[in-house]
Amino acid sequence: MSELNPMATAPYAQNARPFLYGGELEGIAEVLASGQYGHGDVTEQFERALADFLGVDDVVAVASGTAALHIALAVAGIGPGDEVIVPSMTFCATVQAIRACGAHPRFAEVDPATLCLRPRDVMDALTPRTRAVLPVLYGGRAVDFSDIREALEEREIVVVEDAAHAFGSYRGTARVGSTRDALTCFSFGPIKTLTCGQGGALVPQNPGQARRARHMRLLGMAESPAERAHNITYHVEGFGLRAHLSQINAVIGLAQIKHFPALEAQRKELWRAYAEALDDATGVLLVDVDVDRSVPTLCAVRVPDRDQVFTALRDRGIGVGTHYPPNHLQAAFRRWRRPLLITEQIGNEILTLPFHQLMTTDDVRFVAKAVREVLR
Numbered sequence: 001m002s003e004l005n006p007m008a009t010a011p012y013a014q015n016a017r018p019f020l021y022g023g024e025l026e027g028i029a030e031v032l033a034s035g036q037y038g039h040g041d042v043t044e045q046f047e048r049a050l051a052d053f054l055g056v057d058d059v060v061a062v063a064s065g066t067a068a069l070h071i072a073l074a075v076a077g078i079g080p081g082d083e084v085i086v087p088s089m090t091f092c093a094t095v096q097a098i099r100a101c102g103a104h105p106r107f108a109e110v111d112p113a114t115l116c117l118r119p120r121d122v123m124d125a126l127t128p129r130t131r132a133v134l135p136v137l138y139g140g141r142a143v144d145f146s147d148i149r150e151a152l153e154e155r156e157i158v159v160v161e162d163a164a165h166a167f168g169s170y171r172g173t174a175r176v177g178s179t180r181d182a183l184t185c186f187s188f189g190p191i192k193t194l195t196c197g198q199g200g201a202l203v204p205q206n207p208g209q210a211r212r213a214r215h216m217r218l219l220g221m222a223e224s225p226a227e228r229a230h231n232i233t234y235h236v237e238g239f240g241l242r243a244h245l246s247q248i249n250a251v252i253g254l255a256q257i258k259h260f261p262a263l264e265a266q267r268k269e270l271w272r273a274y275a276e277a278l279d280d281a282t283g284v285l286l287v288d289v290d291v292d293r294s295v296p297t298l299c300a301v302r303v304p305d306r307d308q309v310f311t312a313l314r315d316r317g318i319g320v321g322t323h324y325p326p327n328h329l330q331a332a333f334r335r336w337r338r339p340l341l342i343t344e345q346i347g348n349e350i351l352t353l354p355f356h357q358l359m360t361t362d363d364v365r366f367v368a369k370a371v372r373e374v375l376r
Ligand SMILES: Cc1ncc(COP(=O)(O)O)c(C=O)c1O
Pocket: 064, 065, 066, 067, 090, 091, 093, 094, 136, 162, 164, 165, 187, 188, 189, 199, 200
């Protein structure tokens, strides 16, 4: 495994990184030799593997998590002037997907313990122009809107989930993405639990959404690449993007998904090791990912004097990060700024600890000890 995953420095020096199991390189070599690099059979095999894993009829693979969000919002009918409720505490990709549809982000607060939207945060942010809610499953934790589902349905508000962090996590006893009460979007970017190098997918709620998403990911063309290979012409039926998942990327995901049980167990173990090692550490608040039900993507804490703690840990060679600087404070989203005091406080306190599968529980304890020392 070490030849496949060489590290120039100690594992804890990196905040996150992909993990290769074997099979990825051989798969890429086969695709390269086939000369078919675009959307193809391998992409469709990956879609099937995702659908089987989730226990759903269909999954649409796309080029990235951002593309999945953009296409899902468009397929749900979100367009110019519509308002989408979104937590400010997310990666800027979530907000850019809303902007890509010409819609407006309505930034909302989150639960300070989980950094996820709560039903009441959604209800507080509602306006007559709200057409969608876009919860972010921070760190891998599922969100549950069953209490407000009726209220949202009455207002014809759709739910599109940003599950970029949550592939494999459960809501109750069902995998995120398997329940049809939201359009769920995954990212298979380099540091996600399951990676394609770059990639994403959305789980449609019905065949109509699946068809529209498939058209949109391939420039609005009605015919699939396989059909186009035999036809004299093709038919462009609507707006589209170049957002298909290449076979080169899909084959990486296909090699990875076979190892999901090991990945799931290891990530839970690392997260639990942090929870234990930081238990009662003065000043440290662990962001709760509901580890029994989730496959954690990251391990975040809130600390006082974050900037000093960040610098002191970096000085010790520990790869800490800040996920995320609040979006409502970003220049590009200034127009939609409103006071979000909880999020602003979290933005000053958030610190993500090194978290990836080349780390051992000893590495976790080393980092936790350094955090305690720096905070002393
Ligand atoms: C919360 C969140 N949403 C969306 C995305 C976008 O996914 P991608 O990088 O695959 O476009 C990411 C990726 O880092 C993310 O962390």
